[in-house]
Amino acid sequence: MKASVVSMKNVLKKFGDQVVLDDFDFEIQPGKIVGLIGPSGSGKSTVIHILLGMESAQAGEAFVFGQSMPDRKLLSRIGYMAQTDALYERLTGRENLQFFAEMKGVDPALVSEQIEHVSAVVELVDELDKKTSGYSGGMKRRLSLAISLLGNGDLLILDEPTVGVDPALRQSIWRELHRLRDQGKTILVTTHVMDEAELVDDVAMLIAGKLREYGQPDQLKKKYHESTIENIFLKVESQNETNVSHI
Amino acid sequence: MRRTLAISKRVTLELLRDKRTLMLMFLAPILILILMKLVFSANTSVDVKVATVNVSDGLVQQIDKMKGVKAVKFDSKKSAENSLKNQQVDGIIQSKKTDFYVTYANTDPSKTAATKAALNSSIMVNNVTELKRTLSKIQSQLPMQASSSTTQHVKPKIHNDYVYGNSKTNFFDKMLPILMGFFVFFFVFLISGMALLNERTSGTLGRLLATPVRRSEIVFGYMLSYGFLAIFQTLLIVLFTVYGLGVEVVGNIFNIVIVNVILAFVALAFGILMSTFAKSEFQMMQFIPIIVIPQIFFSGIIPLDTMAHWVQVIAYILPLKYSGEATTAIVMNGENLWSVMSPILVLILFLIVLTALNIRGLRRYRKV
Ligand SMILES: Nc1ncnc2c1ncn2[C@@H]1O[C@H](COP(=O)(O)OP(=O)(O)OP(=O)(O)O)[C@@H](O)[C@H]1O
Ligand SMILES: [Mg+2]
Numbered sequence: 001m002k003a004s005v006v007s008m009k010n011v012l013k014k015f016g017d018q019v020v021l022d023d024f025d026f027e028i029q030p031g032k033i034v035g036l037i038g039p040s041g042s043g044k045s046t047v048i049h050i051l052l053g054m055e056s057a058q059a060g061e062a063f064v065f066g067q068s069m070p071d072r073k074l075l076s077r078i079g080y081m082a083q084t085d086a087l088y089e090r091l092t093g094r095e096n097l098q099f100f101a102e103m104k105g106v107d108p109a110l111v112s113e114q115i116e117h118v119s120a121v122v123e124l125v126d127e128l129d130k131k132t133s134g135y136s137g138g139m140k141r142r143l144s145l146a147i148s149l150l151g152n153g154d155l156l157i158l159d160e161p162t163v164g165v166d167p168a169l170r171q172s173i174w175r176e177l178h179r180l181r182d183q184g185k186t187i188l189v190t191t192h193v194m195d196e197a198e199l200v201d202d203v204a205m206l207i208a209g210k211l212r213e214y215g216q217p218d219q220l221k222k223k224y225h226e227s228t229i230e231n232i233f234l235k236v237e238s239q240n241e242t243n244v245s246h247i
Numbered sequence: 248m249r250r251t252l253a254i255s256k257r258v259t260l261e262l263l264r265d266k267r268t269l270m271l272m273f274l275a276p277i278l279i280l281i282l283m284k285l286v287f288s289a290n291t292s293v294d295v296k297v298a299t300v301n302v303s304d305g306l307v308q309q310i311d312k313m314k315g316v317k318a319v320k321f322d323s324k325k326s327a328e329n330s331l332k333n334q335q336v337d338g339i340i341q342s343k344k345t346d347f348y349v350t351y352a353n354t355d356p357s358k359t360a361a362t363k364a365a366l367n368s369s370i371m372v373n374n375v376t377e378l379k380r381t382l383s384k385i386q387s388q389l390p391m392q393a394s395s396s397t398t399q400h401v402k403p404k405i406h407n408d409y410v411y412g413n414s415k416t417n418f419f420d421k422m423l424p425i426l427m428g429f430f431v432f433f434f435v436f437l438i439s440g441m442a443l444l445n446e447r448t449s450g451t452l453g454r455l456l457a458t459p460v461r462r463s464e465i466v467f468g469y470m471l472s473y474g475f476l477a478i479f480q481t482l483l484i485v486l487f488t489v490y491g492l493g494v495e496v497v498g499n500i501f502n503i504v505i506v507n508v509i510l511a512f513v514a515l516a517f518g519i520l521m522s523t524f525a526k527s528e529f530q531m532m533q534f535i536p537i538i539v540i541p542q543i544f545f546s547g548i549i550p551l552d553t554m555a556h557w558v559q560v561i562a563y564i565l566p567l568k569y570s571g572e573a574t575t576a577i578v579m580n581g582e583n584l585w586s587v588m589s590p591i592l593v594l595i596l597f598l599i600v601l602t603a604l605n606i607r608g609l610r611r612y613r614k615v
Binding site for chain 2: 104
């Protein structure tokens with residue numbers, strides 16, 4: 001078996017008294033798109049922050065490409081898209097891309113080529129020279145995604161990439177994600193949109209600080225005798241709630 | 248290095264597109280300087296009228312001779328007090344035996360001060376005249392000896408010599424070198440602090456730290472761009488004060504710019520540090536009365552050695568004290584950089600410590 005790209009072991013994460021991740025284990029195999037789903041506030045973004053080294057866990061370990069995180073140099077191999085559109089609003093789309101390309105250490109000779117490519121993927125080529133303060137919500141989201149594609153990272157970590165994006169563009173984004181996967185990239189996506197969870201290779205359900213279910217959508221459907229991931233998710237979530245109430 | 252340059256380029260670009268902030272940095276100081284020049288250069292003569300009760304004629308005449316002071320004789324304390332109440336006079340001087348009892352209206356401190364000064368010097372002059380009279384009496388009884396010295400009777404004349412400026416040098420000139428530093432400190436502190444705060448709250452800092460950028464590269468990138476900004480701001484302020492307001496700078500203008508740029512770096516590092524304690528732009532503003540304004544008092548506008556000892560100690564931890572010391576020496580005494588090295592070194596020490604704290608502080612947002 002190939003080495004995992006992402007590996008989290010016995011991770012405990014607390015904010016004050018609030019336990020967000022409790023003895024949390026998570027592995028991602030290379031060349032897979034993994035969809036991380038869970039109720040709002042369940043800690044999906046926290047998982048991502050720990051993987052990037054922006055938060056540190058109170059216990060347990062997190063590895064990316066076999067290296068213990070946090071590790072600054074490793075970040076050049078990770079494309080990250082945050083849940084909020086963090087953009088420099090006084091700069092144009094192109095200037096934002098340019099800046100982050102330089103931060104990622106993209107070869108200067110390749111910068112403009114990469115900008116062309118990623119902006120074509122998110123269909124922003126015509127808007128690149130507009131200031132991002134004038135972008136619509138969906139445009140910001142797309143630029144944000146384009147930034148994470150810069151540097152051609154082997155691992156993409158996308159926190160709700162398709163919020164506020166129209167259906168047609170959403171489809172083209174997913175097509176691009178599949179294409180990237182076929183090139184051998186590994187992708188971790190969080191989402192609230194359950195039909196997107198049908199498009200991933202593996203679904204991971206984070207509920208009450210633990211990974212409650214993890215597997216291929218088809219297998220999960222068989223296991224729970226349900227036709228949609230949404231129903232499975234609701235089932236797992238309610239099971240967990242009744243478990244809690246029994247305690 | 249490439250990342251540092253890219254960050255400074257981006258910060259500069261953002262600043263250049265923020266026209267309002269730019270105006271604030273470059274036009275506001277000029278406007279304030281013009282206003283201060285007008286206010287502090289105003290002719291500040293006072294007109295004081297004092298009532299005298301039971302005061303000897305000689306002394307009343309003497310007081311009346313004082314510049315801006317008019318003395319009026321009153322027969323009783325009662326009538327003088329009435330006039331004081333009706334604001335016809337600004338004070339009452341009453342003589343009882345050998346002592347003087349003075350009542351001030353004290354509605355205008357400058358009038359009070361003028362009255363005090365007039366009374367004191369008049370008493371002195373009066374005493375000297377009496378002394379002279381007594382002396383000459385004694386002398387007439389001792390004709391032989393000291394006669395040669397008294398006959399010459401040379402009236403001493405005071406010759407004025409100004410090391411800096413001339414007789415028109417006023418409070419404004421004294422404040423100017425300090426003000427320059429204050430403007431630089433204030434604007435760089437506030438604007439850089441806001442910029443980093445924004446970067447944090449908008450999430451771009453998180454995104455930035457998700458790239459392999461070094462924490463030090465972020466801090467140095469900011470320093471580079473604000474350093475340039477401070478050079479332009481200081482140049483503008485200095486050139487305007489020298490050529491626009493006609494203030495004399497004895498030393499080298501270039502040296503002033505150097506001191507102020509170092510100060511700007513300190514302000515920048517300070518602003519970035521304080522921004523980590525603020526949750527919003529308004530909270531950033533709250534640092535102004537706590538951190539920025541008090542520095543004015545300790546920057547040399549008010550002589551430090553007149554303050555209580557424990558108050559003086561506070562001054563030693565305030566950057567503006569050191570820049571004030573250095574620029575005042577350059578502007579007024581024409582000192583060169585070597586002779587103001589010690590305050591400059593203290594500023595550099597501030598800078599190193601604050602920068603290290605900032606680089607360390609970014610660890611809160613990324614653990615490596
Ligand atoms: N910096 C922080 N300080 C304190 N609490 C935090 C912090 N970050 C997250 N939390 C808490 O941790 C929990 C998980 O937050 P997280 O952002 O990971 O949720 P999420 O699953 O991404 O939710 P959503 O789907 O709404 O994005 C929440 O209850 C949140 O209040
Ligand atoms: Mg989230």
